[in-house]
Amino acid sequence: MFSIKGVTLKREGSVIFENLDLTIKAGEKIVLLGVNGSGKSTLLKLLNGLVFAQSGELFFEDIALSKKTLKEKTTNEYFRKSVGLVFQNIDAMLFNPSVYDEIAYAPRQLGFDDIDARVRNYAELFGLTPYLQSVPFKLSGGQKQKIALACVMSLSPKVLLLDEPTSALDPASTAKFLEMVRALEITIITATHNLTIAPMLGERVIILDENGKIIYDGKSESAYEIDLLKRAGLII
Amino acid sequence: MRTKIYFFLYIGALIALSMQKSYEPLIFIFMALFLMLGKSAFVLARRALLLVAFFSFFITLSYSLMLYMQSQPFWNYFLTLNLRSLDMMYLTLLFTARVNIYEALAFSKELSFLLVLSVSKIMTMQRVFADYSDALRSRRVKKPSRDQIYEYLGSAIAGFLDRSIQESKENFEAMKSRGFHV
Ligand SMILES: Nc1ncnc2c1ncn2[C@@H]1O[C@H](COP(=O)(O)OP(=O)(O)OP(=O)(O)O)[C@@H](O)[C@H]1O
Ligand SMILES: [Mg+2]
Numbered sequence: 263m264f265s266i267k268g269v270t271l272k273r274e275g276s277v278i279f280e281n282l283d284l285t286i287k288a289g290e291k292i293v294l295l296g297v298n299g300s301g302k303s304t305l306l307k308l309l310n311g312l313v314f315a316q317s318g319e320l321f322f323e324d325i326a327l328s329k330k331t332l333k334e335k336t337t338n339e340y341f342r343k344s345v346g347l348v349f350q351n352i353d354a355m356l357f358n359p360s361v362y363d364e365i366a367y368a369p370r371q372l373g374f375d376d377i378d379a380r381v382r383n384y385a386e387l388f389g390l391t392p393y394l395q396s397v398p399f400k401l402s403g404g405q406k407q408k409i410a411l412a413c414v415m416s417l418s419p420k421v422l423l424l425d426e427p428t429s430a431l432d433p434a435s436t437a438k439f440l441e442m443v444r445a446l447e448i449t450i451i452t453a454t455h456n457l458t459i460a461p462m463l464g465e466r467v468i469i470l471d472e473n474g475k476i477i478y479d480g481k482s483e484s485a486y487e488i489d490l491l492k493r494a495g496l497i498i
Numbered sequence: 499m500r501t502k503i504y505f506f507l508y509i510g511a512l513i514a515l516s517m518q519k520s521y522e523p524l525i526f527i528f529m530a531l532f533l534m535l536g537k538s539a540f541v542l543a544r545r546a547l548l549l550v551a552f553f554s555f556f557i558t559l560s561y562s563l564m565l566y567m568q569s570q571p572f573w574n575y576f577l578t579l580n581l582r583s584l585d586m587m588y589l590t591l592l593f594t595a596r597v598n599i600y601e602a603l604a605f606s607k608e609l610s611f612l613l614v615l616s617v618s619k620i621m622t623m624q625r626v627f628a629d630y631s632d633a634l635r636s637r638r639v640k641k642p643s644r645d646q647i648y649e650y651l652g653s654a655i656a657g658f659l660d661r662s663i664q665e666s667k668e669n670f671e672a673m674k675s676r677g678f679h680v
Contacts, residue, residue, distance in 0.1 A: 312671045335679065342677040354668035355676075371677030413676065 269318030294453040296470030302453035310347040346414035350425035356398040384412040403430035524581035
């Protein structure tokens with residue numbers, strides 16, 4: 263689905279990734295761990311074609327992701343329909359006058375024809391039906407997070423990139439969310455700090471150290487060893 | 499239809515205000531707006547004043563100080579700039595209080611989008627401003643010294659600018675991510 267080869271990425275002069283290699287297969291559920299500033303959000307934005315590497319290759323299916331290829335209308339549309347990102351900073355995603363318009367935004371932009379059905383369906387799924395006419399940025403933190411999830415899910419993408427998607431959810435909503443992730447048969451990459459729910463989010467775990475280097479990439483079973491988590495700086 | 503007319507009047511007024519180069523008319527405009535607002539005049543005036551104080555007062559103050567030290571005239575500059583922001587803010591609050599902005603903008607997707615973005619910025623700023631003053635209040639055990647207040651305000655303003663630039667960038671990324679294509 264994605265293949266990253268020898269990617270080096272700098273932001274404002276500092277190196278975030280150096281010579282990064284990573285392959286992601288269709289249908290994988292991946293958990294992305296790492297301390298603050300290790301580059302989780304940057305990696306997700308890279309995979310979403312929002313930031314670009316200075317060198318190396320990045321493919322989504324057979325599309326080489328670059329500013330240039332994404333300028334091309336049909337490629338852009340196909341890619342945006344296929345890959346959805348829930349931002350860590352939820353507020354960045356909420357800029358429409360109502361929850362309804364917010365959820366409808368991407369389907370409208372990308373020319374879907376069953377917009378109303380999609381909006382109502384995903385609003386219902388996240389318990390947002392009573393808020394369809396509310397102004398998104400005035401709602402609570404958890405409600406905003408649910409809107410953001412509904413916004414991205416409403417595209418029925420092939421790949422979901424989730425950046426701390428449960429940071430504001432209450433326990434019941436988190437449980438429902440985990441259930442949903444498990445039931446979906448698509449590629450999902452979730453960045454999280456929550457080690458309690460991490461094992462339920464995927465069978466493949468990727469751990470970044472504070473320099474953005476992958477220090478673990480493998481099965482969930484052996485990912486949560488004390489020594490490894492200590493080395494990643496995730497526990498003390 | 500009425501809302502659209504209000505909207506264009508609002509935009510026209512904003513542009514006219516932004517071109518004002520002396521402070522005298524701005525004082526009259528402020529008084530006129532004040533009278534137009536009726537009951538809510540005081541509340542909105544206070545809000546507008548606070549927002550302006552927070553965003554432009556301290557910046558213009560330091561410029562004025564510089565001008566003063568170079569013994570150049572600074573009153574006109576200081577008053578014009580601050581009154582102008584005050585009037586624009588006041589007008590915006592008046593407009594958003596009276597007109598359902600989203601209805602007013604129903605005629606163009608792109609325009610409505612951009613305006614909603616800026617309105618949400620204003621709203622967020624109001625909220626952030628409230629958070630900041632709460633933070634200041636909750637952190638202070640004793641009465642803060644004047645130095646502490648200045649230091650805090652200085653970093654708060656710098657933080658604000660950084661934040662809104664960063665936010666706009668991320669807003670744009672989020673739009674692109676969801677299929678906005680130019
Ligand atoms: N917009 C930006 N411009 C420049 N540098 C950035 C930007 N965003 C992040 N960085 C830098 O990139 C590095 C990785 O940041 P990133 O947000 O990807 O980390 P993260 O693993 O998501 O952290 P967290 O756990 O706190 O969310 C950090 O050193 C950060 O300073
Ligand atoms: Mg992050």
